[in-house]
Amino acid sequence: MLNLVLRRLLTGIPTLLLLLTLCFFLMRLAPGGPFDRERSLPPAVETALRAEYHLDESLWQQYRRYLGGIAQGDFGPSFQYEGYRVQELIAAGLPVSLQLGGAALLLALLAGGALAVLAVRKPGGPLDRALMSLTLLGICLPNYVVAPLLVLLFALTLGWLPAGGWQPGQWRDLVLPVAALALPQIAYIARILRSSLLETLAAPYIRAARARGLSESRVLLVHAIKPALLPLISYLGPAAAALLTGSVVIEQVFGIPGLGRYFVQAALNRDYTLVLGVVTLYGALVLLCNLLVDLAYGALDPRQRAA
């Protein structure tokens, strides 16, 4: 296990470096710069600004300077938010995004799991069919559709919850964004877990457990669930990535001061360092999620441990 962690960390670094390099040069290839304004700056000011941010150096020099900074934990100054380092901006936005994503993931797992367990009690029965139609609908409703519809219903029409905004400790602010982020995931998780549960329930050892007279819920929740979790767990790596991208939209719709909201704006404003910082962070998060998935796989299925 330690071996796996070490190997993943070692391969993770070049992957992140590749991502960083790709992004760095892509951004510099693009037309426009961080100091383009509607009214152009006086040449002297622009030259001074460019020198201040080292934009007057060659690309290669800038790239080396940037990597050198990262090695020391410094992601450079933001172009858009004067006087802030990128890591300060990330430190402000990340906890908000993590809270949102974590709550959504938890909700999706609980609700999706419950739906799947309900559905397999009578496969092909009316409840199963209704739930599967419902989850198919859920898959077809991306979160940027769900979010405005939820706002329309619960905030504007019924007035139960706020339409947006974010104050620490206000759970009411959290309800709609988390629901919008989680709903499509609930549908995916329910469908995946249902089909893997059905597959597991057909295994001989389940028949043996039933023959021993164990109750149906014990068979389902103790004997069948563990192997059935494996496909779900391998889905959770990409799901984490989906939650992260989803939060870009959700944070925009609900005006939540997380990382995602910075991101699009930063790319549009050519805030090179901020975009790079956020992309790198997302890349690291995805790699971390994949590692956790593999660890969980090993924990659940001893046959996977050797690999």
Next chain:
Amino acid sequence: MSLLRRLPRSAQLALLLLMLLALAAMLVPLLSPYACDQIDFGGVWSAPPGLQAAHWLGTDSLGRDLLVRGFCGARVSLLVGLVGTLVALLIGVSYGALAGYFAGRLDALMMRVVDVLYALPFMFLVIVLMALFGRHFLLLFVALGAVLWLDMARLVRGQTLALREREFVAAARLAGLSELQILRRHILPNLAGVVIVYATLTVPQVILVESFISFLGLGVQEPLTSWGVLINDGAREMQSSIWPLLIPCLLLLLTLLCLNLIGEALRAALEPQVRR
């Protein structure tokens, strides 16, 4: 045709609906007296729905006909879905088939590349790309294809690995066919089932990604429009009127639902091992 008859009723219905939708996307903007971006100053906020009204489903805040705009968006979204899938298909199948057929060291190397690419948060790269280089239609296709070919490559490679051990491949080799001939005449046709199923399920994904990017304001640009753009516009106006939001949402939902139903049904019909 026999395949069509083997599909369940729901999938046949979905196929019919989808064809109607595509037909409407072609015809509605042509036959309507209003163009996609034509502004009717008299019709601003005319209340929907009503067949007697000048605008059957009303207009948006600028006085543009919602029905026509919904189907103009359908044109772009459906087209992007098809072309994006084609790009992903082309790259994914050729890459996967090559890796799987030649196996060994080449396969290991090629799949290693896929693994690394998998670990990248591609959606973010796409967002960066679209934000930086402006909203090129072509770029959108390239970006979408680049994101979605990975799954296809993995799938095809797995299938090909299994196929290359089969007797008919050995027979073809004994008959003196070159590697490329075997690949083209014997491997690729046998991949068709898997590829068709997966392609059907990729179309809704591409449509989703496109509308996601357009929703962020980074995709298709005026005067062109897509469902993502319309949903974004509608969400901004929803306090005054819900129709500009609901109509593109419903069209998107309907399309995705149909495509998913067809894809699932095809999978059940063409891949008997997962049939249940």
